[in-house]
Amino acid sequence: MKIASEGRRIIARMSRVNQVCTCFDSQRKTRKPQRSLAVGHQYSSLSTQPILCSSIPGLVPKQLRFCRNYVEIMPSVAEGVKIGIQECQHQFRGRRWNCTTVNDNLAIFGPVLDKATRESAFVHAIASAGVAFAVTRACADGSATICGCDTRHKGPPGEGWKWGGCSEDVDFGGMVSREFADARENRPDARSAMNRHNNEAGRMSLNDNIFLKCKCHGLSGSCEVKTCWWSQPDFRVIGDYMKDKYDSASEMVVEKHKESRGWVETLRPRYNYFKPPTERDLVYYEGSPNFCDPNAETGSFGTRDRICNLTSHGIDGCDLLCCGRGHNTRTERRKEKCHCIFHWCCYVSCQECVKVYDVHTCK
Known part of the structure; x- marks a missing residue:
């Protein structure tokens, strides 16, 4: 550009x-x-x-x-x-x-x-x-x-809408x-x-990703008039x-x-x-290090103690992320909101539950 x-x-x-x-x-x-x-x-x-x-x-x-x-x-x-x-x-x-x-x-x-x-x-x-x-x-x-706003790249309006707002x-x-x-x-x-x-x-x-964003105007949410502008x-x-x-x-x-x-x-x-x-x-034009082990020259921190996904076969899975070294598993107890109920009108009340999770980290 x-x-x-x-x-x-x-x-x-x-x-x-x-x-x-x-x-x-x-x-x-x-x-x-x-x-x-x-x-x-x-x-x-x-x-x-x-x-x-x-x-x-x-x-x-x-x-x-x-x-x-x-x-x-x-x-x-x-x-x-x-x-x-x-x-x-x-x-x-x-x-x-x-x-x-x-x-x-x-x-x-x-x-x-x-x-x-x-x-x-x-x-x-x-x-x-x-x-x-x-x-x-x-x-x-x-x-x-x-x-300020972009006023140079509008072009003619489309059917059912007109230019308005602030195009980025x-x-x-x-x-x-x-x-x-x-x-x-x-x-x-x-x-x-x-x-x-x-x-x-x-x-x-x-x-490549800018898009036309529109807003409707009119009584009771009707879209009698619609204004549009370019937005990121x-x-x-x-x-x-x-x-x-x-x-x-x-x-x-x-x-x-x-x-x-x-x-x-x-x-x-x-x-x-x-x-x-x-x-x-x-x-x-240069290859990347594998980032498996710490290396001060390449800036690699290694993957030891990184949390991995035991069920994933992708790069975030324990096999690939841990570079074949295996992984450790520990349990964590976390407090979470549960059994939430909506009360009329208008608030939500929840209980606090303790859930146990398995956490897997690279060796």
């Missing part, structure tokens, strides 16, 4: 904002660049406690300028990264790598994202999508006054995500090419969509080309008999 000239004009208009902003860590290690959008627990209050952009470690100059210029939308940028991480942890909750974060470390996923793996591809995509999603939503609900401007949200997230990816190497591709794939997921889905829909892209991600190989500016690395599909990836697909 290209940045339209109209979008550039809007971005230029934002330069009037102040010099203090809320930002998030973009994860640069001192020994090696760590390209990720992740935000750690040390920045959990970004949206409520503004800080000076210059105090955030690891920002490249373009990101620093962006942070200083776009003070009003930076809390939404930070919120978007957080919902991206939360969605990553939901989507991978039953897998050997479960999107675990590391405390007291700028690179909150540890060394996992050092490699150009499927996991790294997914994190970049879902975080970029999260930023675009949160900024778009903030513009539509009035949280940010420098942007996913183009603007995607533009903000692109300007900030891709600022680090300006090197002529394969990893920057991979990150730019996956960042854009994440942002395009919003365009719940972010869980985006997470499910990107998880499918993770499962079907395309493996690439790195090629070097001599150009006027020097050597440039590009990516091409490893296997010619598969359909080449589109701009909406995730790409990677």
